Amino acid sequence: xxxxxxxxxxxxxxxxxxxxxxxxxxxxxxxxxxxxxxxxxxxxxxxxxxxxxxxxxxxxxxxxxxxxxxxxxxxxxxxxxxxxxxxxxxxxxxxxxxxxxxxxxxxxxxxxxx
Amino acid sequence: xxxxxxxxxxxxxxxxxxxxxxxxxxxxxxxxxxxxxxxxxxxxxxxxxxxxxxxxxxxxxxxxxxxxxxxxxxxxxxxxxxxxxxxxxxxxxxxxxxxxxxxxxxxxxxxxxxx
Numbered sequence: 001x002x003x004x005x006x007x008x009x010x011x012x013x014x015x016x017x018x019x020x021x022x023x024x025x026x027x028x029x030x031x032x033x034x035x036x037x038x039x040x041x042x043x044x045x046x047x048x049x050x051x052x053x054x055x056x057x058x059x060x061x062x063x064x065x066x067x068x069x070x071x072x073x074x075x076x077x078x079x080x081x082x083x084x085x086x087x088x089x090x091x092x093x094x095x096x097x098x099x100x101x102x103x104x105x106x107x108x109x110x111x112x113x114x
Numbered sequence: 115x116x117x118x119x120x121x122x123x124x125x126x127x128x129x130x131x132x133x134x135x136x137x138x139x140x141x142x143x144x145x146x147x148x149x150x151x152x153x154x155x156x157x158x159x160x161x162x163x164x165x166x167x168x169x170x171x172x173x174x175x176x177x178x179x180x181x182x183x184x185x186x187x188x189x190x191x192x193x194x195x196x197x198x199x200x201x202x203x204x205x206x207x208x209x210x211x212x213x214x215x216x217x218x219x220x221x222x223x224x225x226x227x228x229x
Contacts, residue, residue, distance in 0.1 A: 004157075033217075042203065042221035043158075048214075056214065090157055097215045098207070100146045100165035105157035 002026050006091050006106035013081040013113045021076040021109050023091030029104070031094040032074040033058070034066065036087040037108075043090065049074055050097055081113045116141045120204050120220035127194055127227050135189040135223045137178075137204035145208035147171075147180050147187040152201045152222070161189075161202070194227045201225070 007022045025032065033048035045058030049068040063085060065077040074093075078085060088110050092103040121136040139145065146165045150158040162171035167182035176191045187204060204220040 040221060043219045045216060048216070058216070092158075092217075100163050102148060102160035102163060103150075103158070103217060105159070107155075107157045 004091055004093055004104050004106035006089075006109050008109060009107065010110050011112070013078070013111065015081060015083060015113060017081050019078050019081070021078075021089055021091075021111075023074045023076065023106060024072050025074075025091075025093040025104070026072065027093065027095075027104065028071060029093035029095055030071070031097040032068065033092050033103075034064070034074070034076045035090045035092065036060065037090060038087050046076065046089075048097075078111075083113045085111065086113045087111060116145070116206060116208050116210055116216075116218045118204050118206055118218055118220035120202075120223050122221075122223070124224040124226060127225070129196055129227055129229050130193045131227075133189070133191040133194045133198075133225070135202055135204075135225070137187045137189065137220060139185050139187065139204075139206050141185075141206050141208040141218075143209050145206040147178070148205040148207070148217070149176070149178055149187070149189050150203040150205060150219075152203065154200070158203060194225070196227045196229055199225055199227045 004025045034046040035043040047066040049055045091106040094103045095101045117140045148163045149161040151161045152158045162173040164171040164180035170179045178189045201222045203222045210216045
C-alpha cells in the first residue's frame with residue numbers, strides 16, 4: 001500500500017519554465033488537494049478536487065493549474081515559474097472532504113525557481 | 115472565515131518533560147479538529163483528531179480535548195522523548211463556503227527535545 005506518491009522529490013527551474021508535479025494515490029480516495037508550505041506561513045491550499053472531473057481553487061491558486069481525469073491522479077502544473085513559487089509542495093488525499101476523515105500526505109516536492 | 119492560532123515556537127524541552135502546545139480556533143458551524151505531526155524531511159501525518167465537543171483524541175501518548183466553550187484544542191503529552199522532536203500543526207475542517215469543506219492549518223510549532 002503506497003499511499004500518496006509525489007514525484008519528483010526535488011526540482012530546480014529557471015524563471016519562465018513550466019513543469020508538472022505528479023501526485024498519485026492508491027486508496028480510492030475521492031478528495032485530493034495540493035498545498036504549499038513556506039516558512040512561517042504554515043500550509044496554504046492551492047487547488048483541490050472532490051472527485052474525478054471536479055476541481056476548484058483554494059487560497060493561493062494563481063500561477064497553478066490542475067486536472068483530475070482519474071480518481072488516482074491529481075497533477076499540479078506550474079505554467080510559468082516565478083521565484084515566488086519556490087516552496088515545498090504537498091499533495092494530500094482523503095476519503096471525504098467532510099467530517100473526521102484525516103488526510104494522507106505525500107512526502108513533498110521541494111521546488112526552487114531561480 | 116476559519117482560522118487556527120497556535121503558540122509560536124520553537125519549543126525546547128528536556129526528555130521526560132511535560133508538553134503543552136496551545137491551539138485556538140475560529141470557525142463556522144461545528145468543526146472537526148486535528149493535530150498533525152511533521153518529522154524532518156517528511157510529509158504531515160495525522161496524530162489525533164476529535165469531531166465533537168468534549169471528545170478527547172489520543173495517540174502515542176499525546177492527547178487533546180475539543181473544548182467548544184473556549185474554542186481550543188491544546189495538545190499535551192506527559193513525558194516527551196527525543197523522538198517526539200518534530201513540527202506540530204493544529205488544523206480544523208469546517209464549512210468554508212460554496213459547498214466546500216476545507217482543512218485550515220495553523221502555522222506549526224517546532225518542538226525540540228534534548229536528552
